[in-house]
Amino acid sequence: MNDRPVPSLFEWAGGEPAFARLINAFYDRVEKDELLAPLFPGGVSRAHREHVTVWWCEVFGGPARYTAEHGGYATMLAHHRGLNLQPEQRFRFATLMSRAADDATLPDDPEFRAALVGYVEWGTRLALANSQEDADPVLEAPVPRWGWGVAPPYLP
């Protein structure tokens, strides 16, 4: 064991440029996807891509800019309410995020990818539930901060 500090997922991924690559690669795939493209009529705007990148950076341990500049959790929730997402759309969303991580050449070590898909699985299930007409979501909460969970990075 060494005593080096454990980097955040944000740092390990490569910071903001890495998350911008991830989110752009993801929405490039979404725009071509028959289940997800209809949710973004006219394509996924640059503003949407930038806002979601800011969200992801905050969640993974980067600057808390979605909280400071975009209204935090309540704004994100409001964007999903009433979308009436379907389970197959959720699953496709999660699958394309894994593919996009490869497209964007994010680190592919098992620990990082486990943390990434853990967050995607968690977040997409909440989005699916909160998007239903009869949902009763938590209205105020902090933006989540995701961590390494049970498998921290291998630091020889």
Ligand code: HEM
């Ligand atoms: C980890 C899961 C997810 C995260 C982190 C996430 C994040 C976000 C954020 C931050 C926004 C607001 C962007 C802004 O501030 O302008 C947003 C909007 C949106 N999300 Fe998600 N989302 C997730 C899951 C999903 C899923 C599963 C779907 C569909 C299958 C979806 C579809 C949408 C759509 C259509 C909008 C735009 C709604 C509008 O502009 O009115 N999201 N998402």
